[in-house]
Amino acid sequence: MSHNNFGHLFRVTTFGESHGPAIGCVVDGCPAGIPLAEADIQPFLDRRRPGQSRYTTQRQEADEVKILSGVFGDSDTPGQVTTGTPIALQILNTDQRSKDYEAIRYAYRPGHADYVYDAKYGVRDYRGGGRSSARETATRVAAGAIARKIVAGVTIRGALVQMGPHRIDRAAWDWDEVERNPFFCPDANAAETFAAYLDGVRKAGSSIGAVVEIVAEGAPVGWGAPLYGKLDADLAAALMSINAVKGVEIGDGFGAAELSGEANADEMRMGNDGRPLFLSNHAGGVLGGISTGQPIVARFAVKPTSSILKPRASVDRFGAEAEIVTKGRHDPCVGIRAVPVGEAMVACVLADHFLRHRAQQGDGPAWPFAR
Amino acid sequence: MSHNNFGHLFRVTTFGESHGPAIGCVVDGCPAGIPLAEADIQPFLDRRRPGQSRYTTQRQEADEVKILSGVFGDSDTPGQVTTGTPIALQILNTDQRSKDYEAIRYAYRPGHADYVYDAKYGVRDYRGGGRSSARETATRVAAGAIARKIVAGVTIRGALVQMGPHRIDRAAWDWDEVERNPFFCPDANAAETFAAYLDGVRKAGSSIGAVVEIVAEGAPVGWGAPLYGKLDADLAAALMSINAVKGVEIGDGFGAAELSGEANADEMRMGNDGRPLFLSNHAGGVLGGISTGQPIVARFAVKPTSSILKPRASVDRFGAEAEIVTKGRHDPCVGIRAVPVGEAMVACVLADHFLRHRAQQGDGPAWPFAR
């Protein structure tokens, strides 16, 4: 990752601000011949789209994606496919209320990137957070939809597992439940708790943090590489690059600090398919930076939105002190909409590592490894 | 990060296995004219060096660094300085007992990278973990010593803040204490607890996880960049790339998930120096991927060593099931020696971002930012 792009072979470059004409991305390195139309991308954008419940920002954006390049179809090509050239995606900004941001035109929201942007660049698009707006994450989701097609055998799903002090009951985990509540919560009871709790937060003009978990099932053993090409290092960067993320874990994560060696080590037996089988997954599907074939499990912590109605002490760009109250339309728990974003980032990292593995090792080696 | 190098402008490429002739690295992009001799690097290697207490592996390695290129000194140059060309560093491997590893020649240690290396590459240097050995981290420490010289105004220090279930008392934090106990522990009482606890772990032939915290003080506001050039995303990748690391946090990290917006937002006032002053540091010195000028605080979780004397169920490369007991000389708490490694990685990331910021913005802008 550097500048505004990430990925080594499956490379995504994003652009755009909250209140400019459009946001978008260029997806480079996609294999040719993959069926791809707007309809393959739109459903993922729709999942992330704001304004779908009272628990997210009321900004109304169609978030309609348009493919500008990199695909081709004609009467000989049944459907439209990728051509191997860069795929440019564009989403127009439609629902902008720039005047909502007059209050922060010069003043810095505590906890927000306002101050550091000014300090670094000497200029900033204050409308809607500009480049630092969560709106940019729509382009990640769009890129992720393409990535999913490259690693079609991998199922990548995310869920909200904690909101403020409330955690889900992992024993109650039900992937189907994730699509049934407005929190992407896999535990129906917890979803109710979240609802009541977040209503209180929202009415108080406050906001709250959350933890998101992403699980990728179906990746084979062997993706990733030592030591700076580690799959988990790339996952960590990818997830930490999402707005408001302050922590990333793989497998047991910080919990591993409390484990003994024997408790942490995932024992192995031979499976019925003649391949090694793990008896547990403390590793979260990654050992030595390389996928083990088990589900890849990553979690990330999302801090509370800094745009709140509670007054906070701040300063402005002229050096005057001020009290800031941020009106406008903000997510009381930005972690909710981070779920599809996290999925997308994991998909992009996996697509990149699939291509990187194929580059170095082709189709080999295969079990048993002994020559 | 990709392959075996990391950094965009301050770029480090490492090489070497535990039981090959040497390990080393090439540090590329270092500015010219910086005084640099082996004596500037060796002390940092000595801090990481094994065999210095009964709490680390008893392998005895001099870890003597030799600079092979990139520096020059003559009678006109008072001392030796960097020339702006690549600096190659080499550390010979001296204390190798390859026969210790016969037991894992074909069998896979649960929790270790043995299996995935074989699965990916079809071949692996089983002696001492080969490329996956913690020995590689010596080269990171060496590179970090050079990075520190580039960001000489930044003080980068690390400490062990948790060992297994035992956490330090943060109120008792004393940086001087870190150098007085074999755990890099900043709390004298906790160090005693760690000692007793780890003696038990070691005698039981087990191992235990830990949490390391790195604090970088003195970095100015403005390093880092949105959105994929985020300082914290690069820190996350750099720390996650260290062997055995399973989680990374910036500032409050996962704790931020439990905070309200008003509790999390670091309020700002004007300081006596006419510059903005933060009243707290929940952000850990990074907002929107850019340094705030506050101390940069990163934490990472280190899992327990998987090479233990406790028998664990496993398989070998021929598909046979086995019980594994790993003899040899291993760290009962590899998190201890991860402290100087974590410092080094943070130093490298900061040096890289200092150069990246200087590239884009030169010396400007300066406060006040308003034109």
Place this chain on the structure above:
Amino acid sequence: MSHNNFGHLFRVTTFGESHGPAIGCVVDGCPAGIPLAEADIQPFLDRRRPGQSRYTTQRQEADEVKILSGVFGDSDTPGQVTTGTPIALQILNTDQRSKDYEAIRYAYRPGHADYVYDAKYGVRDYRGGGRSSARETATRVAAGAIARKIVAGVTIRGALVQMGPHRIDRAAWDWDEVERNPFFCPDANAAETFAAYLDGVRKAGSSIGAVVEIVAEGAPVGWGAPLYGKLDADLAAALMSINAVKGVEIGDGFGAAELSGEANADEMRMGNDGRPLFLSNHAGGVLGGISTGQPIVARFAVKPTSSILKPRASVDRFGAEAEIVTKGRHDPCVGIRAVPVGEAMVACVLADHFLRHRAQQGDGPAWPFAR
């Protein structure tokens, strides 16, 4: 350079096909605070625009550029400036006649990329050359306009110095003349020769090659780096990446193969400004991969357009042999419009190296270099 982007710090990613909805690029890494509006870019596009004389393709494209992101202006910001975030540029495709390309829907134009695209990707947008169309060069020109602003002290100009067998008289070189004829030719007499010659080529349904020379004046000594960061290596890649280019020279280029050491070496004296002064410029402003402070001189050879009315033997994707005649609207000498493209590529490389130099060395060192 890799995939569809180039540049290390000033990084350009381009996208788009000849007959898709739009072409464009994302310019990443641009310093903040640089005044930038469409009007700064459009004149360069207009110079490259087709259909301006009978000597270029008759396709009529407005080539109107739109900035989608990365700039900001308000009542406090006099004019619009770059914000340091990615600048996305878009140019709509307007004058497309896809049916012109039915003849090459399945057949491969000899000398064109048709065959290799199919062989690599298994699919290709045959309309107007798709991604391999010279139309993509418009995005390079747009990016170059931004690059010029970063290295505002450097004057970058190009000229057509050879068309087929006809070379200019270098003694007659007049930069003002370049803008006075449709060939960007710096020699008025040669321009007349070119005109008569190209009329014959065009009427014959043929095409012809050319040589373009780019001169960059005002770059200081010190840009570039040994050995794989060489300024001339990046120039070579950048110019060779332009469609139809088959050779690149710096300074005397292939002529240097015929020179003795004493003839080739540019002697040095002290100038009146107390700085070294070169007495000649065989080096073309680059020694050891680093700029000397003299004008940087690069030349590149452009092959003749492969889309011609002369029948050529070919095959199609089904393995049938065919005679190909390419109708449509093509440049009889694509080298002409390569002049502004070459200028743009040189500008981008220089901007990148300016930033890279500033990263590593800041403002130092300064003459005299002796400490």
Place this chain on the structure above:
Amino acid sequence: MSHNNFGHLFRVTTFGESHGPAIGCVVDGCPAGIPLAEADIQPFLDRRRPGQSRYTTQRQEADEVKILSGVFGDSDTPGQVTTGTPIALQILNTDQRSKDYEAIRYAYRPGHADYVYDAKYGVRDYRGGGRSSARETATRVAAGAIARKIVAGVTIRGALVQMGPHRIDRAAWDWDEVERNPFFCPDANAAETFAAYLDGVRKAGSSIGAVVEIVAEGAPVGWGAPLYGKLDADLAAALMSINAVKGVEIGDGFGAAELSGEANADEMRMGNDGRPLFLSNHAGGVLGGISTGQPIVARFAVKPTSSILKPRASVDRFGAEAEIVTKGRHDPCVGIRAVPVGEAMVACVLADHFLRHRAQQGDGPAWPFAR
């Protein structure tokens, strides 16, 4: 390419100066399981080694390569193979006469990188050219030997085709002759001409330029990519990065500027093997940045050595004017030893593009391309 490394997936990082302890490189991204020992690399170094005839520098260097990492062999592994981890190669410097360079300690050789290094870095290792020494090219040759193993089906050979004003007779081209004369010249008569001519140059204390041609046979259609991942753009950069190179051509190169479209276009017929067959190779095996399956032909111009006995006007780092005569042991025609270096660079580029192609497209598509 950037800094001191090149290649995207097959990545080579080199280090070392002429008069430091050692030079070397790290080769990253090599597939695992490839047999590799020093004996596979040494013959290529021996071909480049100086002091083998009176036509090259009399410096005596064993240029003995040592593999420090990235390979493994034991009783189960018949021979030693690559492990997929970074391969570090080291060559000790042994025959150094630093005092030869006292004359240029402060003074700048015209035509050499002395001045620009000082101007950029403020410091320089003047002994033997330091980092700018042709000695660095040994590491390229070593890396190239590994690259050849990755693209084992491709035969990569080079030859000297011009020395000063003397060109070979292409009709007399005989690859076997290349190994029979000290010039890598494929034309026996030309070799005699070169010998007599270079004796005169050498005795006059002068030097002379040359042109080298590299031919790679056996690469399939499909390597490379539009537009900034072009195979020929990478070849241009790789060859231009070799010391003293001032020009690069692919196929007809600058000659293409004089051709009509019909003369330049390589016509196609169906071959007996059912695959397309080209009737000529003006393109030099690359169209649209992608290999055509024909021989890949690249040429580069090497300027004369700037270290000559003829006195030249210069200045020193204190601003004094001087006459420079460079004693020491220099190549009268450095182009000769550039032949194995050019081969190595082409091998590295091809290996990189083979991996890049395999990443994106795997084993597909195959002829016929029509679905």
